[in-house]
Amino acid sequence: MHLKKMTSKEYIKTHLKDIRNIRVTMHEQEWDFEIWPNDKLDEWNEEYNVEENIPGYYAIGSDGGLEMLTVEILTDKVYSIPFIPMDANDRIKVSDNFRDLIKKTNK
Structure with missing residues:
Protein backbone atom coordinates (compact mmCIF):
# COMPACT_ATOMS: atom_id res chain seq x y z
CA MET A 1 0.00 0.00 0.00
CA HIS A 2 1.38 3.39 -0.98
CA LEU A 3 0.75 6.34 1.32
CA LYS A 4 1.31 9.83 0.02
CA LYS A 5 1.64 13.04 1.92
CA MET A 6 -1.73 14.73 1.85
CA THR A 7 -0.63 18.21 2.83
CA SER A 8 2.45 20.25 3.64
CA LYS A 9 3.36 22.99 6.05
CA GLU A 10 3.67 25.38 3.11
CA TYR A 11 0.15 24.53 1.91
CA ILE A 12 -1.21 25.04 5.42
CA LYS A 13 0.49 28.42 5.80
CA THR A 14 -0.74 29.60 2.41
CA HIS A 15 -4.36 28.79 3.23
CA LEU A 16 -4.28 30.15 6.78
CA LYS A 17 -2.72 33.52 6.01
CA ASP A 18 -6.02 35.46 6.14
CA ILE A 19 -7.80 33.38 8.80
CA ARG A 20 -7.70 34.50 12.43
CA ASN A 21 -10.34 32.28 14.06
CA ILE A 22 -12.04 28.98 13.37
CA ARG A 23 -15.22 27.73 15.05
CA VAL A 24 -15.58 23.96 15.20
CA THR A 25 -18.06 21.57 16.77
CA MET A 26 -16.65 19.05 19.21
CA HIS A 27 -18.62 17.02 21.72
CA GLU A 28 -21.77 18.68 20.40
CA GLN A 29 -20.41 22.09 21.47
CA GLU A 30 -18.93 24.88 19.42
CA TRP A 31 -15.31 25.69 20.18
CA ASP A 32 -13.41 28.73 18.99
CA PHE A 33 -9.77 28.36 18.04
CA GLU A 34 -7.45 31.29 17.42
CA ILE A 35 -5.24 30.66 14.42
CA TRP A 36 -1.66 31.53 15.17
CA PRO A 37 -0.01 34.27 13.08
CA ASN A 38 1.50 32.85 9.91
CA ASP A 39 4.93 34.26 10.72
CA LYS A 40 4.87 32.54 14.14
CA LEU A 41 3.70 29.04 13.14
CA ASP A 42 7.13 27.44 12.80
CA GLU A 43 8.53 29.30 15.81
CA TRP A 44 5.66 28.32 18.09
CA ASN A 45 5.68 24.71 16.87
CA GLU A 46 9.34 24.61 17.82
CA ILE A 73 0.55 16.01 7.89
CA LEU A 74 0.33 12.45 6.53
CA THR A 75 -3.46 12.10 6.68
CA ASP A 76 -4.49 15.79 6.36
CA LYS A 77 -6.89 15.31 9.31
CA VAL A 78 -7.37 18.11 11.82
CA TYR A 79 -7.31 17.33 15.54
CA SER A 80 -7.53 19.09 18.84
CA ILE A 81 -4.80 17.85 21.17
CA PRO A 82 -4.42 18.94 24.81
CA PHE A 83 -1.32 20.95 25.63
CA ILE A 84 -0.91 18.85 28.80
CA PRO A 85 -0.23 16.07 28.27
CA MET A 86 0.66 16.67 24.64
CA ASP A 87 -0.17 13.18 23.45
CA ALA A 88 -1.76 12.14 20.14
CA ASN A 89 -3.65 9.40 22.00
CA ASP A 90 -5.78 12.17 23.54
CA ARG A 91 -6.65 13.77 20.21
CA ILE A 92 -10.17 14.69 19.14
CA LYS A 93 -10.95 14.82 15.43
CA VAL A 94 -12.11 18.26 14.34
CA SER A 95 -12.25 17.71 10.57
CA ASP A 96 -11.70 14.85 8.15
CA ASN A 97 -9.24 17.05 6.29
CA PHE A 98 -7.65 20.46 6.38
CA ARG A 99 -9.21 21.54 3.09
CA ASP A 100 -12.75 20.96 4.37
CA LEU A 101 -11.99 22.90 7.52
CA ILE A 102 -10.84 25.88 5.46
CA LYS A 103 -13.85 25.65 3.12
CA LYS A 104 -16.21 25.80 6.09
CA THR A 105 -14.32 28.75 7.51
CA ASN A 106 -14.41 30.71 4.27
CA LYS A 107 -18.21 30.54 3.96
Whole structure:
Protein backbone atom coordinates (compact mmCIF):
# COMPACT_ATOMS: atom_id res chain seq x y z
CA MET A 1 0.00 0.00 0.00
CA HIS A 2 1.38 3.39 -0.98
CA LEU A 3 0.75 6.34 1.32
CA LYS A 4 1.31 9.83 0.02
CA LYS A 5 1.64 13.04 1.92
CA MET A 6 -1.73 14.73 1.85
CA THR A 7 -0.63 18.21 2.83
CA SER A 8 2.45 20.25 3.64
CA LYS A 9 3.36 22.99 6.05
CA GLU A 10 3.67 25.38 3.11
CA TYR A 11 0.15 24.53 1.91
CA ILE A 12 -1.21 25.04 5.42
CA LYS A 13 0.49 28.42 5.80
CA THR A 14 -0.74 29.60 2.41
CA HIS A 15 -4.36 28.79 3.23
CA LEU A 16 -4.28 30.15 6.78
CA LYS A 17 -2.72 33.52 6.01
CA ASP A 18 -6.02 35.46 6.14
CA ILE A 19 -7.80 33.38 8.80
CA ARG A 20 -7.70 34.50 12.43
CA ASN A 21 -10.34 32.28 14.06
CA ILE A 22 -12.04 28.98 13.37
CA ARG A 23 -15.22 27.73 15.05
CA VAL A 24 -15.58 23.96 15.20
CA THR A 25 -18.06 21.57 16.77
CA MET A 26 -16.65 19.05 19.21
CA HIS A 27 -18.62 17.02 21.72
CA GLU A 28 -21.77 18.68 20.40
CA GLN A 29 -20.41 22.09 21.47
CA GLU A 30 -18.93 24.88 19.42
CA TRP A 31 -15.31 25.69 20.18
CA ASP A 32 -13.41 28.73 18.99
CA PHE A 33 -9.77 28.36 18.04
CA GLU A 34 -7.45 31.29 17.42
CA ILE A 35 -5.24 30.66 14.42
CA TRP A 36 -1.66 31.53 15.17
CA PRO A 37 -0.01 34.27 13.08
CA ASN A 38 1.50 32.85 9.91
CA ASP A 39 4.93 34.26 10.72
CA LYS A 40 4.87 32.54 14.14
CA LEU A 41 3.70 29.04 13.14
CA ASP A 42 7.13 27.44 12.80
CA GLU A 43 8.53 29.30 15.81
CA TRP A 44 5.66 28.32 18.09
CA ASN A 45 5.68 24.71 16.87
CA GLU A 46 9.34 24.61 17.82
CA GLU A 47 8.81 26.33 21.19
CA TYR A 48 6.03 23.88 22.11
CA ASN A 49 8.18 20.95 20.90
CA VAL A 50 5.32 19.75 18.72
CA GLU A 51 7.46 17.58 16.43
CA GLU A 52 9.17 15.99 19.43
CA ASN A 53 5.99 15.36 21.44
CA ILE A 54 3.58 14.52 18.61
CA PRO A 55 5.65 13.65 15.51
CA GLY A 56 3.84 14.15 12.23
CA TYR A 57 1.57 16.91 13.51
CA TYR A 58 1.73 20.64 12.84
CA ALA A 59 0.05 23.01 15.28
CA ILE A 60 -1.90 25.89 13.77
CA GLY A 61 -3.69 27.44 16.76
CA SER A 62 -5.26 27.03 20.17
CA ASP A 63 -8.44 27.60 22.10
CA GLY A 64 -6.59 30.08 24.27
CA GLY A 65 -5.52 27.65 26.92
CA LEU A 66 -6.02 23.92 27.06
CA GLU A 67 -6.31 22.66 23.47
CA MET A 68 -4.00 22.92 20.47
CA LEU A 69 -5.42 22.76 16.93
CA THR A 70 -3.22 20.54 14.77
CA VAL A 71 -3.02 19.04 11.30
CA GLU A 72 -1.70 15.52 10.92
CA ILE A 73 0.55 16.01 7.89
CA LEU A 74 0.33 12.45 6.53
CA THR A 75 -3.46 12.10 6.68
CA ASP A 76 -4.49 15.79 6.36
CA LYS A 77 -6.89 15.31 9.31
CA VAL A 78 -7.37 18.11 11.82
CA TYR A 79 -7.31 17.33 15.54
CA SER A 80 -7.53 19.09 18.84
CA ILE A 81 -4.80 17.85 21.17
CA PRO A 82 -4.42 18.94 24.81
CA PHE A 83 -1.32 20.95 25.63
CA ILE A 84 -0.91 18.85 28.80
CA PRO A 85 -0.23 16.07 28.27
CA MET A 86 0.66 16.67 24.64
CA ASP A 87 -0.17 13.18 23.45
CA ALA A 88 -1.76 12.14 20.14
CA ASN A 89 -3.65 9.40 22.00
CA ASP A 90 -5.78 12.17 23.54
CA ARG A 91 -6.65 13.77 20.21
CA ILE A 92 -10.17 14.69 19.14
CA LYS A 93 -10.95 14.82 15.43
CA VAL A 94 -12.11 18.26 14.34
CA SER A 95 -12.25 17.71 10.57
CA ASP A 96 -11.70 14.85 8.15
CA ASN A 97 -9.24 17.05 6.29
CA PHE A 98 -7.65 20.46 6.38
CA ARG A 99 -9.21 21.54 3.09
CA ASP A 100 -12.75 20.96 4.37
CA LEU A 101 -11.99 22.90 7.52
CA ILE A 102 -10.84 25.88 5.46
CA LYS A 103 -13.85 25.65 3.12
CA LYS A 104 -16.21 25.80 6.09
CA THR A 105 -14.32 28.75 7.51
CA ASN A 106 -14.41 30.71 4.27
CA LYS A 107 -18.21 30.54 3.96
